[in-house]
Amino acid sequence: MKVTLSTRLITWVGIPAALVLGFVVWSASHRSFERVAAQTEELSRSMARSHAAELETVLSRVQKVPEMIGRALETGELDRPQKIEEFLHSVVEKNPDVYGSCIAYRPNGLGDDLVAYAPYFYHGPNDVTFEQLANPEYNYFQKDWYRLPRDAGHAMWTEPYFDEGGGETIMITYSAPFRKDGLFWGIATSDIAVSQFMREGKAGTVGKSGYLFIVSKQGRFLTFPDESKIMQGTIQQANAVLGKGMLSGKPGFLRTRGPWKDRLTWVAYEPILGGELALAVVYPEDEALAEATELRDELLVTGAIGMLCLLGVLIFIARTSSKPIAELARAAQLVAGGDLEQRLSVSAPTEEVRHLMNAFNKMTRDLQMRMQELRYTTTVKERFEGELSAARSIQMSLVPKHFPAFPGRPEFDVHALLRPAREIGGDLYDFYFLDDDWLCLLIGDVSGKGVPAALFMAVTKTLLKASSSRREPMASMIAHVNDELCEQTDSGMFVSLLYAHLHTRTGELEFCSAGHPSPFLIGADHQARPLEGAKDVALGAMSALDYHTTRVQLAPGDTLFIYTDGVTEALDRSDHFYSTARLTAVLNDVGTLAVEKITRGVVRDVRTFCGEREQSDDISVMAVRWLGPAQ
Known part of the structure; x- marks a missing residue:
């Protein structure tokens, strides 16, 4: 059997060149895939941190209110029901983050003629609304928001509950004891409605089909895409492994089955107020990796086309110069090393080589465009962090x-x-x-x-x-x-x-x-x-x-x-x-x-x-x- 020059070139030049080009394209596509995947994971973590920080800022403001009320009461200036109610109305009116606030005195705390006294103001449908919780039907002395901080001797958040007879909504309460002459005198509270968390959950868009949700420190859903689970289901029931991580009080990231639909997801979660609440951002894995997969497939397809063109060109290499092929191999190696500015001249002696060069140039342009998008995302993040750092310096x-x-x-x-x-x-x-x-x-x-x-x-x-x-x-x-x-x-x-x-x-x-x-x-x-x-x-x-x-x-x-x-x-x-x-x-x-x-x-x-x-x-x-x- 005769071995022609074309066969020798295909065997000894074409096949090794195709393998080298394939490795370069595979390496570039693999690294690009990993880089985009890592960027997407960091984006999920950043989104969770951002939403958690926003919620924690609101809760911190809510948390300060009963502490300020307690200090004001301990001065002794608010010594009559009228002054107390005017003061409490002003506090609720000036704090839109607070759904409602109450000052609940111990038995006979405001005088022997008042066995119980607990004025409560909250944001009603039209204006700030008043309720007196000191009534037999309510019996605030047995409520968790009064009893638990009184017995513990320090401020705390409650589990979510429906405040029947009071705010008439599902809420969580921050309760802080206040004292007179060093002795327990009563409880000052600030409430935040669960509906506010629900608005936060609906406002937080995560890609096309992702979502975020919030749970209490016991794992109960405060927001969830399936609203029938709110206040009824727990994260432990939906996903025990994810529940354990979210209730640990530490931030984390998991690749697991989503708690809502049976899909593989990426979940980034963050604690709020040291573990009083926890927020999770759920990103479907196929959607999270869509951009990385698309980029990888484009690179692989472009590489495959390039290799096919290279093999076709080598059939005619005996009658043409091999210089364009050497130039192509050199440019491919530079791209694999990270130099995406490489462009090949299309003035090759054969049409096939010119097609191959055009395909290579398109591949580098597409890859460069993707990298520019990644650099832009990174620049935006760095600028935001720089602004925060500058503000802290000021x-x-x-x-x-x-x-x-x-x-x-x-x-x-x-x-x-x-x-x-x-x-x-x-x-x-x-x-x-x-x-x-x-x-x-x-x-x-x-x-x-x-x-x-x-x-x-x-x-x-x-x-x-x-x-x-x-x-x-x-x-x-x-x-x-x-x-x-x-x-x-x-x-x-x-x-x-x-x-x-x-x-x-x-x-x-x-x-x-x-x-x-x-x-x-x-x-x-x-x-x-x-x-x-x-x-x-x-x-x-x-x-x-x-x-x-x-x-x-x-x-x-x-x-x-x-x-x-x-x-x-x-x-x-x-x-x-x-x-x-x-x-x-x-x-x-x-x-x-x-x-x-x-x-x-x-x-x-x-x-x-x-x-x-x-x-x-x-x-x-x-x-x-x-x-x-x-x-």
């Missing part, structure tokens, strides 16, 4: 960070730290001189998180700094700032504030607490004790309020420690609070150290206490030590 630039802050003033030493819970927080602190002798100190906690909280913080800080002086009584100045905040903002936000003036020559301290935790004083005996003073309502919650101040005389060496509730309300993995008692013990241990070591020691102990649990609230601390008049 927010952090509003608080002093350079220490020692006043190296030329030996009468005192000051140090402060701020650790936001998210990329942009709502805490604030500042210190500055009013004149040569008076030093102004302030620390506050804005309700909520994110960019709105940072902007509200900046407005509050600007108003305080513009109004601060010794020419006007401190109480009047604080009342003026409160009225300005109520007039200029309608976001429903408020800020708890500890505001103080220190006379650096005499050690005289005057301070005002607007819904803020009491500061600590570490004296000569190195024991920390709280400075109890007048307790007023947080700024921005309600206008036309009176504020009061407390005066204290410091001794040389005394240290003042002020902080936000992100310290004492930090949670560990067992949902235990850090507590004021632990803070007192830590201050007793570090009270003799330099003020910087005091602040860092407290923050370090809070992190140790929380362990691997994500920080749930902003943490701000400040320590000021008066060293006596300058010599």
Whole structure:
């Protein structure tokens, strides 16, 4: 049998060249498939994180409401039913995220003539509606939202329930105990309707046929495509493996059978409020991989066509130059290495080679277009993250960070730290001189998180700094700032504030607490004790309020420690609070150290206490030590 030159070329050149081209195309298609699949998986995770962050922001604002109400009640100013109901109506009206709110007193808590008293305001069909829950048919003393936090001694979320006789809807409730003279006095609540979660679930579009759903900490569906399962079914019944992951309190990703239809799906899930709720984004696997599969098939088909054309061209290679084939192989290798800018000239001596080159150019153009789409998606994500990072830098630039802050003033030493819970927080602190002798100190906690909280913080800080002086009584100045905040903002936000003036020559301290935790004083005996003073309502919650101040005389060496509730309300993995008692013990241990070591020691102990649990609230601390008049 004669072996012709064409046969030799096909055998020794054509077959190896076809194999090389096939490997290059397969490698490029496989890597492109994996890259697109990874991008799709990350998109699912990002979508779950985004929706969870939005819900957590709303729930955090709802969670702040009963805590603010409790602080307002503990001031003693709301001592009559009329004032209590006006205050509660204002709170519900200013907070559209809150479906309803209640103040439920213990038996005879508001006087011997009232055995039970529980005013409840909620957003009715047309306006804010009032219900008195202190009636025999309702018996709020036996309701979980009253009984469980009362017995536990701390605030908590309830499981979903239908509030018959109250809000008349399915809801979940955040209940916070408030106290009088250190004893349990009642429960303040804020409700969020399950219908709001249902709107969130319907608004969250996931591709063509994907969906998202939300479950409670017991696994009960709050939103679900099959509405008959809401409040009736659980994720454990629908998919036990997925349920175990979602109720673990940690984010995750699974490839499993979907809980709604029996389809293979990709599920990204995120905890909300440390596991009180969980959100999942469900993406059908065939839809998630559609773009990657399409790209891979296009590459494989294009590669197959290229190989067929190559074999056809090799039949005529004996009478033509092999240069175009070598050029094609070189370009294919460059594409496999990632250079998608390669283009081949179509001025080949034969029509078949020109067809092959055209097919190759189309393949690289298609692949380049796909890669440009992926780069655009990545650029958008990086720009969003960059904007958040820039916003955090701006927010952090509003608080002093350079220490020692006043190296030329030996009468005192000051140090402060701020650790936001998210990329942009709502805490604030500042210190500055009013004149040569008076030093102004302030620390506050804005309700909520994110960019709105940072902007509200900046407005509050600007108003305080513009109004601060010794020419006007401190109480009047604080009342003026409160009225300005109520007039200029309608976001429903408020800020708890500890505001103080220190006379650096005499050690005289005057301070005002607007819904803020009491500061600590570490004296000569190195024991920390709280400075109890007048307790007023947080700024921005309600206008036309009176504020009061407390005066204290410091001794040389005394240290003042002020902080936000992100310290004492930090949670560990067992949902235990850090507590004021632990803070007192830590201050007793570090009270003799330099003020910087005091602040860092407290923050370090809070992190140790929380362990691997994500920080749930902003943490701000400040320590000021008066060293006596300058010599």
